Amino acid sequence: MGSIANGLNGLHLNGVQELDVLIIGAGFGGVWQLKHLRDAGYKVKLVEGGGDYGGVWYWNRYPGARVDSAVPSYEFSDPDLWKTWTWTQRFPGSAELRAYFAHVADVWDLRRDSQFDTSVESAVWDGSEAKWTIKAKTNQGQKVFKARFFLPNTGFAAKRYVPDWKGIGSFRGKFLHPSSWPHEGLDLKGKKVAIIGTGSTGVQLATDLAPLVSELAVFQRTINTCMPMRQVDYEDGAQAMPREEYPAFFEARTDSFSGFDFNFIGRSTFDDDPETRRATYEKLWAEGDFKFWLATYQDMLFTKDANREAYNFWRDKTRAKIRDPQVRDLLAPMKQPYSFGCKRISLENGYFEIFNEPHVHLVDVNSTPIEEITFKGIKTSEKECEFDYIISATGFDSMTGGLKQIDIRGPSGQSLSEHWKDGTYTNLGMSVSGFPNMFFTYGPQAPSPFCNGPTCAQLQGDWIIELMNHMRDAGLKKVEAKEENVKKWRQHVADVANTSLLPSTRSWYMGDNIPGKPRECLLYLGGVTAYYKKLGDTAANGYDGFKLE
Known part of the structure; x- marks a missing residue:
C-alpha cells in the first residue's frame, strides 16, 4: 500500500466510504493515530462527536476547568509541535488546551482527514470482507464507513453520569x-x-x-x-x-x-x-x-x-x-x-x-x-x-461507558456491551476477544487513569500502528485477541490490584460509582514502565496472545 496524498479520498461505493482505518475521538489518542497512520500510508479518517479537537477538553468549558498535569508532561513529544508552541501557565486552562489542539491540527494538517459533529452509533464486523461497517449520525443524516481497522479512542470519560433523582x-x-x-x-x-x-x-x-x-x-x-x-x-x-x-x-x-x-x-x-x-x-x-x-x-x-x-x-x-x-x-x-x-x-x-x-x-x-x-x-x-x-458534577461511567454506548458487534453478533455485561475482558487493555481488528487507547485494564494522557496515547498508539504495519508487510488481514490471553490479562490486572489498597476503596477505578456496574479493577496498576515492557515483549514474541491470519 503506497503513500496517498489525501486519506480522506477513500473510495465511495453506494454512499459508503471505504477506508483502511476509522478512528473515533479527537483527543490525544485519536489525533496521534491519525497523524502517524497517515504518514505510514493508510487511508484513514477521524470522526468526533464534538465540534473540534480536544477530546474531553472540547467539552470541559465549566468555570475553573483546567488540567492538573503539568506541562510539558501534558503535551506531545513531536519537536514540530513544542518548538512552535508556548504555554502561558504550568497547569493550563481548558481554553488554552483547546488552542494547543488547534495548533497540533494546523502543524500536522489534520483537518482534511477529520469530520466533527459525527457520533458513531454502531460498528458491525463483516467476516466475508474482513472489514467493519460503521454507521454514524451527522448533522446531515447518517454516514456509513467500511474500514479494515476500527480504533475507538473514546477515553475514560465519554459517557456522563447523572443519578436518577426524582423530579x-x-x-x-x-x-x-x-x-x-x-x-x-x-x-x-x-x-x-x-x-x-x-x-x-x-x-x-x-x-x-x-x-x-x-x-x-x-x-x-x-x-x-x-x-x-x-x-x-x-x-x-x-x-x-x-x-x-x-x-x-x-x-x-x-x-x-x-x-x-x-x-x-x-x-x-x-x-x-x-x-x-x-x-x-x-x-x-x-x-x-x-x-x-x-x-x-x-x-x-x-x-x-x-x-x-x-x-x-x-x-x-x-x-x-x-x-x-x-x-x-x-x-x-x-x-x-x-x-x-x-x-x-x-x-x-x-x-x-x-x-x-x-x-x-x-x-x-x-x-x-x-x-x-x-x-x-x-x-x-x-x-x-x-x-x-x-x-x-457526578462524573462519568468511566473506562467502559464510552465503548459500551456504541453498538459494537463482532462475528458472533453479540454486542460489546453484552460481552462485558458481567465484567471487562481485554488483552493488554487495548483489544477484545471476538472483536477483530479493533483497538482502543486509554481504556479499561490499561494504566489509563494512573498514566499521563499524552504518554499513554503515544506508547499505545505506536504499538497499534506497529502491529498494523507488521500485518501489512506479512499480507495479513485479521488480528484478534486470544480468549485465553484475555482471561490471563484480566486475572493479572486483578492480581496486581489486590497487592495494593485500591480494592479497599469505593471509587470509579473499581466501577463503584455506577449502580449495577460490576465491581472490578478497571485499571492496570503495574505502572507505565511495566506496561511498556509487556507491550514490547508481546511484539518481540510475534504478537503472542493474538491470532493473526
Whole structure:
C-alpha cells in the first residue's frame, strides 16, 4: 500500500466510504493515530462527536476547568509541535488546551482527514470482507464507513453520569452536567447555585464560583483528598524548562510509574525516622503537583500503616485551612475514611478556604441524603433548599461507558456491551476477544487513569500502528485477541490490584460509582514502565496472545 496524498479520498461505493482505518475521538489518542497512520500510508479518517479537537477538553468549558498535569508532561513529544508552541501557565486552562489542539491540527494538517459533529452509533464486523461497517449520525443524516481497522479512542470519560433523582424535570431553574456547559457560558453572578459532587470537577467549579454567586451549596458524599496546585504563570516566553532539555524529558516519560517525569522514592515510609519522613513529605507537598501522591514512598499505595501516615499529613495540612470545626471534620476528618490515593486525587487552588465564607455551605449527603429535585431546588431528608442552578458534577461511567454506548458487534453478533455485561475482558487493555481488528487507547485494564494522557496515547498508539504495519508487510488481514490471553490479562490486572489498597476503596477505578456496574479493577496498576515492557515483549514474541491470519 503506497503513500496517498489525501486519506480522506477513500473510495465511495453506494454512499459508503471505504477506508483502511476509522478512528473515533479527537483527543490525544485519536489525533496521534491519525497523524502517524497517515504518514505510514493508510487511508484513514477521524470522526468526533464534538465540534473540534480536544477530546474531553472540547467539552470541559465549566468555570475553573483546567488540567492538573503539568506541562510539558501534558503535551506531545513531536519537536514540530513544542518548538512552535508556548504555554502561558504550568497547569493550563481548558481554553488554552483547546488552542494547543488547534495548533497540533494546523502543524500536522489534520483537518482534511477529520469530520466533527459525527457520533458513531454502531460498528458491525463483516467476516466475508474482513472489514467493519460503521454507521454514524451527522448533522446531515447518517454516514456509513467500511474500514479494515476500527480504533475507538473514546477515553475514560465519554459517557456522563447523572443519578436518577426524582423530579429533575420539574426544576424551574437550570440543571446541567458540567460536561454539557454552554459554550457561550452562564451568568452566575449573584445566583444561588448547588454543586452536587466533590470530584475534580466539583472542586474546580466550587473554587471558581464561590466569589461570584450569592449562595453556594456543595453537596458532598465523599471527601476529596485534593492537594495544593502550585500554579506558575509563564512570562516573556519562558517555559518550565529550556527547550533543549525536552527530548530527554519526553524520552524518560515511559521510565516512570505514571508517565510523568518523576517516580516513587526507592524506600518505604518507615525506613525514615519521623523527622526525615516529615521533611520528605514537606518537600513533596511544596512541589504543588502530583508528587505527594505518585513520587512518594514506594509502599504508600500498598501498606495500610504507610497509607495512614500520608493521610495524616494531608489531614493536618488541610484542617489548618478550615475555621469551622464541624466543616473541618467533614472535609478532613480525623479518622481516615478511605485509603489515600485510591480515589482520584485532584489539585486545588483555594478550595478549602471557600468554606470559611458565610455564603458557602457544605451539605453532607450521608447524614442528609438528597431525596428529590423539586420545582424550587433540592429536597434533602432535612429540608428543601432553593436554587437558581443545580450542577450535577457526578462524573462519568468511566473506562467502559464510552465503548459500551456504541453498538459494537463482532462475528458472533453479540454486542460489546453484552460481552462485558458481567465484567471487562481485554488483552493488554487495548483489544477484545471476538472483536477483530479493533483497538482502543486509554481504556479499561490499561494504566489509563494512573498514566499521563499524552504518554499513554503515544506508547499505545505506536504499538497499534506497529502491529498494523507488521500485518501489512506479512499480507495479513485479521488480528484478534486470544480468549485465553484475555482471561490471563484480566486475572493479572486483578492480581496486581489486590497487592495494593485500591480494592479497599469505593471509587470509579473499581466501577463503584455506577449502580449495577460490576465491581472490578478497571485499571492496570503495574505502572507505565511495566506496561511498556509487556507491550514490547508481546511484539518481540510475534504478537503472542493474538491470532493473526
